[in-house]
Amino acid sequence: MSPSHEAPPVHEYLDRTRFPVDEWRLVEQRYDASDLGVTETLFAVGNGYLGLRGNVEEGRDSHAHGTFLNGFHETWPIRHAEEAFGFARVGQTIVNAPDAKVIRLYVDDEPLLLPIADILEYERAIDFREGVLRREIVWRSPSGKRVRIRSTRMVSFHQRHLAVMTFEVTMLDAAAPVAISSQILNRQDGEDEYHVRSKSMGEGVDPRKAEALERRVLDPQHSRGSIEDGRVELGFRTHDSGMTLGVAADHRLETANPSTTQITVEDDLAKMTFRVDAQPGEPITLTKVVAYHTSRGVPVRELIDRCRRTLDRVRQDGLEQQHLDQRTWLDDFWARSDVEVPGQPEVQQAVRWNLFQVLQASARAEGNGIPAKGVTGSGYSGHYFWDTEIYALPFLTYTTPQIARSALRFRYTLLDSARKRAHELAQQGALYAWRTINGEEASAYYAAGTAQYHIDADISFALNKYVRATGDTDFLIREGIDILVETARMFVDLGFWRSEEDGSFHIHGVTGPDEYTTVVNDNLFTNVMARFNLASAAASVRELAERDGLEYEQVVRRLDLTDDEVASWEQAAIDMAIPFDEHLGIHPQDFHFLDREVWDLDNTPLDKRPLLLNYHPLVIYRFQVLKQADVVLALFLQGDQFTPEQKRADFEYYDPITTGDSTLSAVVQSIIAAEVGYADLAYRYFLSALYVDLADRHANTSDGVHVASTGGVWSALASGFGGFRDHGGEFTIDPRLPESWHELTYRVTLRGTRVRVTVRDTEVELTVEDGDSAALSVRGEAVTVQKGSPVTVPLADQGPRLAGQPRPVPGRQRGDGSVITATVPGI
Numbered sequence: 001m002s003p004s005h006e007a008p009p010v011h012e013y014l015d016r017t018r019f020p021v022d023e024w025r026l027v028e029q030r031y032d033a034s035d036l037g038v039t040e041t042l043f044a045v046g047n048g049y050l051g052l053r054g055n056v057e058e059g060r061d062s063h064a065h066g067t068f069l070n071g072f073h074e075t076w077p078i079r080h081a082e083e084a085f086g087f088a089r090v091g092q093t094i095v096n097a098p099d100a101k102v103i104r105l106y107v108d109d110e111p112l113l114l115p116i117a118d119i120l121e122y123e124r125a126i127d128f129r130e131g132v133l134r135r136e137i138v139w140r141s142p143s144g145k146r147v148r149i150r151s152t153r154m155v156s157f158h159q160r161h162l163a164v165m166t167f168e169v170t171m172l173d174a175a176a177p178v179a180i181s182s183q184i185l186n187r188q189d190g191e192d193e194y195h196v197r198s199k200s201m202g203e204g205v206d207p208r209k210a211e212a213l214e215r216r217v218l219d220p221q222h223s224r225g226s227i228e229d230g231r232v233e234l235g236f237r238t239h240d241s242g243m244t245l246g247v248a249a250d251h252r253l254e255t256a257n258p259s260t261t262q263i264t265v266e267d268d269l270a271k272m273t274f275r276v277d278a279q280p281g282e283p284i285t286l287t288k289v290v291a292y293h294t295s296r297g298v299p300v301r302e303l304i305d306r307c308r309r310t311l312d313r314v315r316q317d318g319l320e321q322q323h324l325d326q327r328t329w330l331d332d333f334w335a336r337s338d339v340e341v342p343g344q345p346e347v348q349q350a351v352r353w354n355l356f357q358v359l360q361a362s363a364r365a366e367g368n369g370i371p372a373k374g375v376t377g378s379g380y381s382g383h384y385f386w387d388t389e390i391y392a393l394p395f396l397t398y399t400t401p402q403i404a405r406s407a408l409r410f411r412y413t414l415l416d417s418a419r420k421r422a423h424e425l426a427q428q429g430a431l432y433a434w435r436t437i438n439g440e441e442a443s444a445y446y447a448a449g450t451a452q453y454h455i456d457a458d459i460s461f462a463l464n465k466y467v468r469a470t471g472d473t474d475f476l477i478r479e480g481i482d483i484l485v486e487t488a489r490m491f492v493d494l495g496f497w498r499s500e501e502d503g504s505f506h507i508h509g510v511t512g513p514d515e516y517t518t519v520v521n522d523n524l525f526t527n528v529m530a531r532f533n534l535a536s537a538a539a540s541v542r543e544l545a546e547r548d549g550l551e552y553e554q555v556v557r558r559l560d561l562t563d564d565e566v567a568s569w570e571q572a573a574i575d576m577a578i579p580f581d582e583h584l585g586i587h588p589q590d591f592h593f594l595d596r597e598v599w600d601l602d603n604t605p606l607d608k609r610p611l612l613l614n615y616h617p618l619v620i621y622r623f624q625v626l627k628q629a630d631v632v633l634a635l636f637l638q639g640d641q642f643t644p645e646q647k648r649a650d651f652e653y654y655d656p657i658t659t660g661d662s663t664l665s666a667v668v669q670s671i672i673a674a675e676v677g678y679a680d681l682a683y684r685y686f687l688s689a690l691y692v693d694l695a696d697r698h699a700n701t702s703d704g705v706h707v708a709s710t711g712g713v714w715s716a717l718a719s720g721f722g723g724f725r726d727h728g729g730e731f732t733i734d735p736r737l738p739e740s741w742h743e744l745t746y747r748v749t750l751r752g753t754r755v756r757v758t759v760r761d762t763e764v765e766l767t768v769e770d771g772d773s774a775a776l777s778v779r780g781e782a783v784t785v786q787k788g789s790p791v792t793v794p795l796a797d798q799g800p801r802l803a804g805q806p807r808p809v810p811g812r813q814r815g816d817g818s819v820i821t822a823t824v825p826g827i
Contacts, residue, residue, distance in 0.1 A: 005601040005659045006805075007666070007684035012346070013695040023348045026694075027125040031137075033115040037063030037702025041693065042353075043126050044376040044705070045133050045155045045163075048365040048403075050292055051375020052101055052163060054126075054133065057151055059102040061115050063702055065187055067097045068375040071368035072294045073382060073437045074217050075241040078444050086424045088441040088450070094371070094382025095217060098186040098234055098247050098268075100290040103167045105149065106179040107141045107278075112149070120146065128356045129334065131157060131326050138172070146172040157333075158325035160364040161310050165288040171278045178278040180286055184234055184249055186218055186268035215239060220267035221300040222246070227263050232270035233307065235300035241438075246293045246303030250311045255284040289314050333359060335769070336754060337399040339717050340745040350690045351717065354710040357693075358395055361707045362403050369410050369437075370707060377704020383435040383442060386455045387708035389462035390637070391664065395714035397462070398724075398748040401470045408466060411459050412479040414439040415486060418456075422490050425450070429489025432456055447518040447617070451511035453494060456487040457529035461637065464536045468729035471751045477551050481540055485559050488537035488569045491530045495572060505575040512589065513664070514630035516611065516620045520590035522577050525634045532638060535573040538566050583815030586653045587646065589631050598657055598809050599625035600822035610661035619825050624809065626654060628662035632672050636719070639675075640727040648676040652806035655681075663692050667712030671720035674736040677800030683738045686716050718746045722759055723799075732777045735759040736799045750774045755785060761798070766791045 018030045026042060040063055043054030053066035078091045105112040121138035133153040140146055148170045156162040169178055221244070222235030230251035237244050251272050253259060259276040276284050291310035293303040314322060337355060341348050361374025369384035370392050388407055396404040411432070417439030418430035425431060433441040434449040443449025463483055467476045495507040507530060512523035541561065545552045555561065579588040588594045599611075599620075608614045612627065632654050635647050642650070651672050658665060670685035692709045693701045718724045721744055723735035731750055737743075737759050745758045753771030757764065764778050767790040775784045778793040785791045810822035 005656075007660075007669070007681055008688055010684060010687060013687070013691040013697075014346075021345045021349055022125070023345055024129055024352065025125045025127045026349070026353050027123065029123055031114055031119060031122050033061065035696070036061070038693075038696045040064065040066070041376050041701050041704055043124060043133055044360070045126065045131065045153055046360040046375040047155045047157050047160060048359075048361055048363040048370070048375065049160050049368070050155050050163060050364075051360070052153060052155060053376060055099075055101055056114055057101060057103040057105075057135075057153075057165075057167060058112050058114065059099075059104060059183075059185075060111075061113060064377070065096070065099055066377060067099045067101065068094055068378070068382065069097050069245070069292055069294050070365055070371060070375055070382075071437060072097060072238075072243055072245060073241055074238045074243075075438075078442075080444065086450075087446065088444050090440050090442065091444075092241075092381065092383070092437040092440070092442045094378055094437070095238060095243075096187065096378065097245060097292065098184050098218075098236070100163065100184045100247060100249055100288070100292075101153070101165070102181075102183040102185055103151070103165065103286065103288065104181040104183070105167075105169060106181070107145065107147055107171075107176050108143050109177065109179070110142050112139060112147075128352050129327065129330055130323070131155075131330050132323070141176070143176075145174040145176055147176075148172055154323070154326060155360075156322060156326060157329040157359075157363050159310065159313075159322070160366065161291050161293055161306070162314065162322070163290040163292070164314075164319065164322055165290070167286045167288070168283050169278070170283045171280045173280055175277070175279050178276045178284060180253075180274045180276070180284070182249070182251055182272050182274070182286060182288055184232060184247055184270040184290075186220075186234065186236065218245070222304055223265045223267055223270065224304075225263045225265035225270055225272070227261050227272075230261075230272065231311065232263070232265060232272060233304055234268075234270050235304055237300060242297055244295050244298055244300050244303055246300055246307045247290065248304065248307035248311055249288055249290045250315065252287045253284070254287070256282050257284060259284075287319060289319075333400065336747060336749065337395075338745075338747065339714065340743075341741060342743045342745075344741060347687075347690065350694055351713065353694060354690065354713040355395070357705045357707065357710040358392055358714070359400075361705070361710075362392060362396060362407065363400075365403075365410070366406055367410065367413075370407055372707055373704025374707045377702070379700070379703030380435070381437075381442070383437055385435050385708075386452070386458040387664070387711075389458045390633075391667075391708035391715070392711035393462045393466070394719075395711050397466050397469050398718070398750075401466065401472070401749060404462075404466050405470075405472065405475060408459075408463050408475070408483075409479065411463075412483060415482060419486065422486075427490050428493040429491075430456070430483075430486035431490050432459060432487075448511060448515040451509070451519050452513075453490075453507075453510045454512060454523075454526040454529050456490055457526070457533040460484050460487045460533040460536060461529060464532075464540075465726060469726060469750060476540060477544065477548075477555070481537075481544065481555055482559060484533070484537035484540050485555075485561065488534050489565070491534055492568055492572045495530070497572075497575065503575050504577045505572045506577045512630045513633055514589065514626045514628055515662075516623075516625050516627040516659075517589060517593065517630070518617070518621060520592065522579050522591040523630075524579055524587050524589055525630050527576050527578055528634045528638050528641060531573045531576040531578075534569040534576075538569040538573070541566050581815065584653070584812065585649045587631055587650055589626075589654070593624060594814060594820075596622060596624045598820055598822040599623040600810070600824045601625070601657070601659060602808075603827070604824050609659070611659060612661060615825065623825075624657055624820075626658040626665075628665035629654070629658060629668040629672075632658075633668045636668055636671050639725060644676070647672060651676050651678075653809060655806045656808045660688075663689075663698055663706040663709040664712070666692070667709060667716045667720075670716045674720045675734075675799070677802035678805060679736065679739060679798075679801055680803075681805045682720060682736065683740070686713075686720065686738075689713055689716060714746075717744065718748065718757075722746050722757060724748060724757070730777070731775070733757065733764060734779050734799065735764060735795070737761065750776075760795075762795055764793045764795060766793070
């Protein structure tokens with residue numbers, strides 16, 4: 001069921017008889033075929049480059065099979081019903097790569113099929129400290145024999161291209177012939193190894209996106225197998241984008257039972273079958289080590305060589321070393337990143353699952369972006385959005401800045417594409433694609449895509465935050481400043497001055513974050529963020545000129561920069577038009593927003609939600625109704641530009657007309673609700689965001705993890721309840737601890753020093769965990785915390801507390817005397 005526009009009441013989101021509480025694991029204790037798509041996403045493993053959905057090893061019973069490699073995509077021409085200049089021309093979609101997860105089991109020649117199997121014991125769990133998915137079941141076969149099956153699946157954080165799987169079978173009370181079929185299967189063209197289309201991809205997948213791709217996606221280039229060394233290899237090239245892929249797998253079977261091995265290698269299938277005369281109590285253990293390599297054009301034979309080197313290294317180092325490296329990598333991650341909520345085990349489990357998802361989406365992306373679904377599903381076609389910069393990068397910037405740097409460097413590599421796109425839209429500078437994989441705009445609906453010019457400011461905002469938080473001026477000087485300059489050029493060219501209005505600077509014809517209101521004039525979020533973009537670009541150039549004459553001259557030459565140009569950015573920022581309605585005392589979302597009537601969400605039938613799936617866009621655009629926080633997001637990101645009174649008034653106006661149709665919204669609403677004093681509402685929004693995927697709150701978790709929401713969970717914790725802010729490199733803390741919590745601990749790394757922040761009812765404790773010292777301000781009191789000398793700052797309270805929730809908008813009077821009314825279209 002689609003979510004209500006109101007934050008749901010506090011309740012238990014999960015069935016704890018099936019998903020018990022474990023603070024460091026997500027555990028499933030009962031198999032249920034009714035929600036395979038959800039659990040395949042929840043139990044996916046990945047490292048930002050390689051992702052394996054949580055499909056069962058046996059392979060046939062799945063909602064959507066999925067093996068994804070970040071950035072590995074196919075292209076096709078976008079066909080518009082009516083053409084216009086500058087429309088997106090080339091579609092891009094992540095390719096479902098050849099699947100190496102498949103390990104099928106036959107006992108007495110009967111296959112293990114979970115939906116119909118007699119399962120006596122079952123547990124599946126993903127461990128956030130080990131980064132390993134484990135499953136253990138006891139199956140009573142059709143002949144009545146009990147069989148224990150234990151399996152593990154790991155995608156390595158230490159070795160980017162590596163996945164490791166084990167499959168152990170033990171007959172418990174009787175002998176039986178056992179067959180284990182280990183495969184690499186290319187399903188991309190809609191068939192399994194027996195050429196059965198109905199079972200190839202799972203019920204939730206259209207394998208070829210038939211409306212666009214009417215031929216093979218992956219053209220076979222290489223196939224090889226050897227029983228002697230247990231290795232099989234496949235290679236492919238995408239038909240249109242020209243990308244290449246190599247995949248290889250090593251197999252090792254360990255058992256005291258007699259066994260034989262067979263091998264089959266075809267264009268789309270590499271299979272090793274192990275036949276074993278299994279005796280009771282004698283385990284059969286198959287270890288499968290897989291390597292994937294991709295490229296934008298390197299020949300497949302080179303990628304196969306890379307796969308071989310990866311597998312040879314594992315053979316040399318051993319399997320135990322891979323698990324040790326994984327645990328060490330994750331120990332370091334959690335030391336930097338863990339958020340602790342003592343006394344709240346259900347919340348603690350969900351928090352760690354969410355943070356782990358951000359890591360799985362980003363850790364080894366390296367040269368690619370962070371897809372909106374990470375590498376857990378094909379939702380949004382594997383595209384990169386502003387989700388990365390606004391929702392995922394804050395967590396990474398303050399906990400694992402090297403990953404944030406990699407993501408920002410990826411945006412730098414797309415700068416030429418952004419310059420080209422700006423030129424297509426008759427703008428100077430650079431305009432980043434709203435959704436993309438390869439840098440080209442892939443959004444066919446410009447009103448809710450290309451018109452979101454704020455993406456330039458979002459990228460610049462994240463870049464500025466990264467540089468201020470880390471002190472990484474090397475990245476700024478060599479690459480980052482190019483982004484700041486080119487995006488500032490775009491905004492100063494996009495907008496215009498109106499001298500008759502005291503020189504105010506306006507930006508028309510844009511769409512803000514709220515996709516239920518498109519192509520408007522002076523969208524507040526866009527203007528506020530563009531102002532920051534312009535001012536930070538100018539400040540960065542000025543600071544560089546003062547600090548280093550040689551490097552400044554290099555930047556001037558590289559970018560053909562003039563002092564007059566920089567001055568124009570500064571003036572545009574000063575003169576930026578920021579809409580404000582004196583009568584209502586709020587910031588209108590855009591110049592004409594308050595002229596519209598309100599959509600009556602209270603009386604909108606649930607079967608008409610979400611609105612975008614039940615109403616034509618033109619219907620939605622005529623109303624005051626929000627898909628996601630727009631002005632409220634600006635209040636958070638640019639909080640130092642608004643007074644406490646303005647924040648409260650804006651939140652109280654916009655919260656009742658925000659639908660919750662977007663998973664990007666609840667975390668932001670939670671943060672501002674906490675800041676202005678709606679503590680109960682803030683907590684409810686937080687929980688609804690915390691369980692977006694775990695409880696499938698938007699009925700689309702089967703498409704993949706909502707990475708932006710998982711990143712936003714950290715912001716809701718650290719910035720919402722923890723009160724952490726960073727404006728202009730000034731780090732402040734003003735906490736808002738939920739009434740049911742007695743303590744919250746989070747970590748932030750500030751210019752190389754990691755500070756542990758512990759918020760309690762009556763105090764904030766700051767401790768340096770790594771590094772020397774850091775300067776912060778707690779509730780207005782300047783504090784310098786040094787290694788070995790924790791600092792405790794007393795708190796009089798947890799900020800203002802307001803009862804209830806904001807009152808509805810209808811009934812309020814506009815400045816012209818008219819009253820805002822509420823209706824439901826068509827009713």
